[in-house]
Amino acid sequence: MKIGLIFGTRPEAIKVAPVYHELKNNGINVKAVVTGQHKEMLYQVLNLFGITPDYDLQIMKQGQGLSELTGRLIIKLDEIVKKEKFDYILVQGDTTSVLAGALVGFYNQIPVGHIEAGLRTGNIYSPFPEEANRKLVGNITSIHFAPTDVNVENLLKENYPKDKILKVGNTVIDALYWVKRNKSEDIEAIKRKYGVENKKYILITMHRRENWGKPMEETLKAVRDYLEKHDDLYLVFPMHLNPLVREVAHKVLDTFERKILIEPLEYLEFIAIMDGAHYIMTDSGGVQEEAPSLGKPTLVLRDTTERPEAIEAGTAKLVGTKYEDVIKYMELLEGELYEKMSKANNPYGDGKTSERIRKYLLEKNKC
Structure with missing residues (x-):
């Protein structure tokens, strides 16, 4: 069996790394096809997890719009897929690389496995273009590897066959557990490097397109x-x-003294900084999944989330981006809510997601 694993951003690399090694370590011929939709940040993760791409498209160029990116990806991926003749193509998440990879698999009549399937906000423009990508990929997916019961229900509501949906957990937990097991000394060294080891701090990340500007x-x-x-x-x-x-960060924060503005962190560094945080504020989807494993309450800086499990489990609160709402929830975390959120159960997995995906593919290959 030959499997093509198509990915191109840092979050994708983190979440497919455990799958890549699980397949490879069990004798499965897996090819890492990297689109390069992220550049420096992507290669940091590949180095951490010891993944050498079999193909690296280095697809990004300055000023490239979504239409051009999608078109170029389809052409380049199609050449690889025709050459390799994969038995299965795996994609993860909701980026343009995922959409293009799934489309090329469909055009070549190769079954597609969608890792982290079934996430939905219900608003096709939020997040953009990820929500649309998820729904489009769902229509051409052969097996939906859904992280949670909520994701399974989302897919069933959209009338996908039950036998094409498999609840497996989220691979991000596999990756996080691997880092905590293997890099504990590095984690403490990183806290010292950034001068946060003895500080009580809030970690904030914001990057989503819909949050740019005001x-x-x-x-x-x-x-x-x-x-x-x-x-x-x-x-x-x-x-x-x-x-x-x-530009916005400097405009608002340059006169504030108790801040540590730093460059984008490698994955290992980010885990270390998360591990030391008092709590986390973010518009990132992946952070909402990782934070519960570290016992960190999370304020979600978005109006919608495709990860309602964290909200329902009590590990996160959906805050939005309005001044009054952000202040309100930060004040709420001064009291009993903090303890309650930090001790809530992680709804996203047990670290065995990659194993479940591998077992499914092997069973399918026997059929």
Whole structure:
């Protein structure tokens, strides 16, 4: 059996790394096809997990829109798929690389496995274009590897056959557990490197397209004003490389003293900074999944989330980006809510997701 694993962003690389090694370590011929939709951040993760791509498309170029990116990906991936003649193609998540990879698999009549299937917000423009990508990929997927019961229900409501849906958990938990097992000394060294080992701090990440501009500015102003009244707290903000994110961050935070503005972190570094945080504020989907494994309450800086399990389990609160709402929820975390959220159960998995995916593929190959 030959499997093509198509991915191209840092979050995808983190979540497919355990699958790649699980397949490879069990004698399955797996080819890592990297689109390069992220550049530096992607290769940091590949190095951490010891993955050497079999193909690297390095697809990104300056000023490239979604239509051009999708078209170029389809052409390049089609050449690889025709050459390799994969028995299965695996994609993960909701990016343009996922959409293009699934489409090429469909065009070549190769079954597609969608890792992290069934996430939905119900608003096709939020997040954009990820929500549409999820729904489009779902229609051409042969097996939906759904992380949670909520994801399974979403797929059933959309009338996908029950026998094509498999609840497996989320591979991000596999990756996180691997890091905690194998890199504990590095984690403590990283905290010292960034000067946070003895500080009580809030970690914030913001990068999503829908939060560019005013939403990010309102959020950061709320955080700054709250911290001005709480001199025991610091702010740690790894700033996305996007100039629109950095411009707002500097505009709002440059005059605030108790901040640590840092460059985008490698995955291992980010786990270390998460591990030391008092709590986390984020618009990232992956962070909502990782934080419960570290016992970190999370305020979600979005109006919708395709990960309602964290909200229902009590590990996260959906806050939005309005000034008054951000302040309100930060104040709520001063009391009993903090303890309740930090001790809530992780709804996203047990670290054995990759094993379940591998077993399914082997069973399918016997049929």
